Amino acid sequence: MQQEDSSVTVFRKFLQIRTDHPNPDYEASAQFLMQKANEYGIDAEVYRETGTPIVIMKITGTDPSLPSLLLNSHVDVVPAVLESWNYEPFSGYKDEKGNIYSRGTQDMKCVCMQFLEVAHRIVQSKLKLKRNLYLTFVPDEEIGAGSKGMEVFVTHDKFRQLNVGLCIDEGLASPTEEFTVFYGERAPWWVHITAVGNAGHGSRFIENTAVEKLMRTINKMLEFRQQQFDSLHKGHHECGKKLGDVTTLNLTVLKAGINNGDNYSYNVVPTQAEAGFDIRIPPTVNLDEFLKQIKEWTAEEGLSFTFANYTEKNEMTHLNNDNKWWSTFKSSCEKIGIKLVPEIFPAATDSRFIRNLGIPAFGFSPINNTPILLHDHNEFLNENTFIRGIDIYMGIIPSLANMEP
Template identity: 50%
Template sequence: MVAGKPICILTWAGSEPALKSVMLNSHIDVVPVSESNWDHDPFGAVKLPNGDIVARGAQDMKCVGIGYLEAIRVLKAKGVVPKRTVHAVFVPDEEIGGADGMEKWVETDDFRSLNVAFALDEGLSNEENAYKVYYGERAPWWIKITAKGGAGHGSKFIEPSATERLVRTLDKFVAFRNSEKQRLAVCRNEFGRPLRLGDVTTTNITLMNAGVQFNVVPEEAWAGVDMRVAPSVNLTTFREQVVQWGAEEGTTIEFVQAFMSNAATPLNDGNLWWQKIRSVAEQRGVELDPEIFPAATDSRFLRKIGLPAIGISCIRNTPVLLHDHNEYLNEKLLIEGVEFYAQLIPELASVPATADA
């Protein structure tokens, strides 16, 4: 763990401590606010007459962390004892990439001592009447492309041209971008539903830099690209492909960040954790809508070390306002989440040992 960035673990001991544990994960940090764009104090948790609670973190993901704790309080009051030990875990820094939070922590003996078999984590709110269920994420890559060439007066044919080399390399990224955009528009996934953002790889040129003056040919040009690589892609092969795009045009490719895991938690009949989630949702008459998370959460570090992790926030019929102004959650959904977890946690804690890898 990193100094000044504590991780809080609340442990509810199970009746069969030899079994591996269930981890209920939530991050304690939030993204900043631009206060002038909010109708209420973003950290005041103001409740409006219709029950909407306006607060930074209302959707992302304080409702989930509070939901775990309230559910455990309700269950303890009823005298329930889980079979597996349950850890409610509160981690820092998720919003800035998790490097000093979950990423380092999963590599420690402290984490290993929890003996985790499965983790529940955050999801996203949904405008439709279903809970989104996240079973995988795309791998975030930041790529710097640098081109070098000759320098000189803007009136001549200076060869080789750094900017042309860069443009030709970027053309390959753009062509790939267009093919994925096309795939998103027309293709369907294995369940027959149209592809969503999380199913394809996005590419965006986010930084460009070259030159100092109109009549001076620059000897160097560089660009930054943000890619989110879909779980269906072989990361090693694709990384070689990207390096090749640069090599073909004489540019260098530097991976400023390349997360080399896009492991997903398959939602199949053999996944007993998923079966429990599905049956609790069914009993409660709630529809589930599984998909790949379009951005990134701490679950990627758990899946990378081979743990199954599923992200759910019990937020339906609500606009997606995480990181946005006037983030809110209706109190009915907060309570619905508590009830959902109160039903789900003992079920997860009774998954048989055969589920443990």
């Protein structure tokens, strides 16, 4: 029987650390990473000022005054429903084809361990890099409000001291031979709309009720949803639009009616009705204009709204030849013979906090010919894809770290 590659063994051990929400064991993952850094001879520290441990590793460049290269990965994973998995989701199980089944095999413990292995190889081979190379392993990417991860870390002096010139973070698996690279993300807006109207007995024709007003507004918004849906599907062949290029809008909350414990008062027209939308806006849309649009939709019926989630900024990284980071990234990929497809990330990752500081960031997971299974049951990655990913990063990361100013 063939011996397992040591990087795969380390990966499978890391998968067994329970960093799943709601109670991720960040101490255990920090301890694991520190122990590996120590073993590999990589400078590392645990930074605790955001409230949860962030592991920072560093390989000092020959010219540390230059903006650095940051490899960022999150160590937390989403929960797994045991009954829906064919194998125990935190066991690091590998089948006879070399497929490793575990939560985090794609999102994104694979990249955590690939970055670590890249640093290991650089140190081992005594490869000299011009720029400082940092690895950050952050918590709380998979939760929204109250995160103590990248969102908070970027506001700290410690982050500013890293003097980051480019960040590489997670992307998505690609089901084809090509690899996807993400240069922007959609801004998630969660809008909560409240309508107030006339009340009365359910036997009469009450005018201008809260539900009526809300329905009219909802219908206008769903019309907009249909336009976006059509532009995604109809335009597919000519302009090749992807999910990340259009605004999605889903009615996810709907609330009205007088409720007394188990019973609804079917004969009372309620004074209030509420709706909530999950809206995802591409970075090509002007956010001020879009806010104006929401104000118009709601103002026509005299409704009010609040944001349960809002970002006023949504920067993207420009992929033109003036951006030397991009031209270097692209030419390195050409050199190793992999084909890149640039896209807007349909959901959100930690890259948005970096881009909103004006720092370029690429979302890139070196996973091709693999179904997209992040957050899904039976998430897996083949060991050969994992090992090849390390080689791919080795073809890209040193060129970026050696880029001339």
